Amino acid sequence: MITGSCLCGGVRYEYDGCIEEISLCHCSQCRKAQGSAYVAVSPVDSARLRMVRGQELLREYRAVPHKARVFCSNCGSPIYSARDELPGVRRLRLGTVETAFECANAYHIHVASKAAWERIGDDLPQYPGAAPGKS
Numbered sequence: 428m429i430t431g432s433c434l435c436g437g438v439r440y441e442y443d444g445c446i447e448e449i450s451l452c453h454c455s456q457c458r459k460a461q462g463s464a465y466v467a468v469s470p471v472d473s474a475r476l477r478m479v480r481g482q483e484l485l486r487e488y489r490a491v492p493h494k495a496r497v498f499c500s501n502c503g504s505p506i507y508s509a510r511d512e513l514p515g516v517r518r519l520r521l522g523t524v525e526t527a528f529e530c531a532n533a534y535h536i537h538v539a540s541k542a543a544w545e546r547i548g549d550d551l552p553q554y555p556g557a558a559p560g561k562s
């Protein structure tokens with residue numbers, strides 16, 4: 428079981444599954460949405476992600492019409508994103524996870540649009556756009 432929460436603690440969730448993939452996205456939308464060099468997300472099964480509390484605090488913002496970025500309206504923490512065409516998948520913002528876990532399957536995407544000041548200092552795979560086989 429993976430648990431997590433937003434910065435203010437108003438939103439709390441449980442994920443009845445494992446984190447099996449870590450996507451580090453450097454695109455300009457993710458950078459702005461997080462206020463950081465990149466976002467760390469994992470695709471998780473919507474049916475197994477449960478809001479324990481704070482469902483009413485969640486708001487969404489759509490930078491593009493088909494993708495909702497869901498965040499806590501009290502503190503601003505991004506919680507997950509969801510694409511309309513993929514209702515079974517949520518992309519959980521891993522900075523909000525409290526459970527210690529390890530996952531070797533990590534990779535960088537959209538490195539072609541990373542910030543000029545950022546230096547990627549690990550040897551994980553890097554893809555200029557989306558990961559192969561994904562959009």
Ligand SMILES: [Zn+2]
Pocket residue numbers: 433434435436437438499500501502503504
């Ligand atoms: Zn919050």
Ligand SMILES: [Zn+2]
Pocket residue numbers: 452453454455456457458537
């Ligand atoms: Zn992105």
